[in-house]
Amino acid sequence: MAFESRRLSPRQREILRRVVQEYVTTGVPVGSKSLVQRWSMSVSASTVRNELAELESRGLLTHPHTSAGRIPTERGYRFFASDVLERTDAPPRHFELELSHQRTEIDLALQATTEKLARVTRLLALVSGPPLEATSVRHAEVLLLQPELVMVVVITSTGGVTKRMFDFEDPVDPGIAAWAREYLNERVAGVRLGSRMLRDRLDEPGFSAREREFMQMIAPVFIDLLSESERLFVGGAAGLLDDVRADELAAYRQVLALLEQRAALLELLNQELAPNRPFVRVGEELRDPALHAVALVGASYGVPNRMLGTVSLLGPLRMDYATAIQSVRGAAYALSRFVGDIYADE
Numbered sequence: 001m002a003f004e005s006r007r008l009s010p011r012q013r014e015i016l017r018r019v020v021q022e023y024v025t026t027g028v029p030v031g032s033k034s035l036v037q038r039w040s041m042s043v044s045a046s047t048v049r050n051e052l053a054e055l056e057s058r059g060l061l062t063h064p065h066t067s068a069g070r071i072p073t074e075r076g077y078r079f080f081a082s083d084v085l086e087r088t089d090a091p092p093r094h095f096e097l098e099l100s101h102q103r104t105e106i107d108l109a110l111q112a113t114t115e116k117l118a119r120v121t122r123l124l125a126l127v128s129g130p131p132l133e134a135t136s137v138r139h140a141e142v143l144l145l146q147p148e149l150v151m152v153v154v155i156t157s158t159g160g161v162t163k164r165m166f167d168f169e170d171p172v173d174p175g176i177a178a179w180a181r182e183y184l185n186e187r188v189a190g191v192r193l194g195s196r197m198l199r200d201r202l203d204e205p206g207f208s209a210r211e212r213e214f215m216q217m218i219a220p221v222f223i224d225l226l227s228e229s230e231r232l233f234v235g236g237a238a239g240l241l242d243d244v245r246a247d248e249l250a251a252y253r254q255v256l257a258l259l260e261q262r263a264a265l266l267e268l269l270n271q272e273l274a275p276n277r278p279f280v281r282v283g284e285e286l287r288d289p290a291l292h293a294v295a296l297v298g299a300s301y302g303v304p305n306r307m308l309g310t311v312s313l314l315g316p317l318r319m320d321y322a323t324a325i326q327s328v329r330g331a332a333y334a335l336s337r338f339v340g341d342i343y344a345d346e
Helices: 002-007 010-026 032-039 045-057 074-086 106-121 174-188 196-201 209-218 220-228 246-259 262-272 321-343
Strands: 124-128 137-146 149-156 161-167 232-235 279-282 294-303 306-316
Touching: 010 032, 010 045, 010 074, 032 045, 074 279, 074 294, 074 321, 106 124, 106 232, 106 306, 106 321, 124 262, 137 174, 149 220, 161 220, 174 196, 174 209, 232 262, 246 262, 246 294, 246 306, 262 306, 294 321, 306 321
Parallel strands: none
Antiparallel strands: 124 232, 124 306, 137 149, 149 161, 279 294, 294 306
């Protein structure tokens, strides 16, 4: 696409941009007269008409057989999006997220981000959460509910809460439960999930036989946290079909079906994860055939030298790419500042 852009003249690039912008706004094929009148172009309609024909010959535009106007092809959208990306050197636009009351509740922050993005863009918003192995233990409780029943509650640094019940064959000594609570909060709090240090501290050589037996019984609550893997937060699904045109309906139905396959969507977003720059994938650039009639715009968020997830928008080929790119960049920047406080000491 970069090679293609070098072959276009500045006037052809401008005309292509105007066609895409006009068609995104109106959904109506764009003719030479409307381009000259709407955008106050300094050339004649016949000159614009010749350039439109040249852009069509290069596969960037096409025209319905019933209209003399042009519409962008998938390749044309891809060129336009790449052109927008090339002009995004400035700091991202401010994206207001009300996250101050959620300082350690990253799941709430991510869900709030998807809902705000979906409202602003009227597209499907997808935000992937940090992998739990990037999270540390903040606090643990060991509660003796019944003589043989123990509940362990683990709170992570991102505000996640997990609890699990453990049935013992014999009554549990309240002293060993109290010891386990004290030990976990002194030696395990602050340790990252999935780390070797966590495994070592759950099996200290200095444990007595009784302490080791009890700790081995409850240790799975920490290990099993990782089986949840990454999380995907979705916004805008309820109104996804509100503004869809008839020719886009089939594509959106496939997107809705794909929403039920969270693992596949997470894999898709992880494939596109790139540090410090937004990305756009149009049509067949997306590997899943179910997404060949849509486009994906996204950006990564995280802390220095460590990406934690992506902020993405999924929508029709006829989307407002400039607004979508600005929105994901702003949201990713806001989330990076938010998670910086949470992960700064890990």
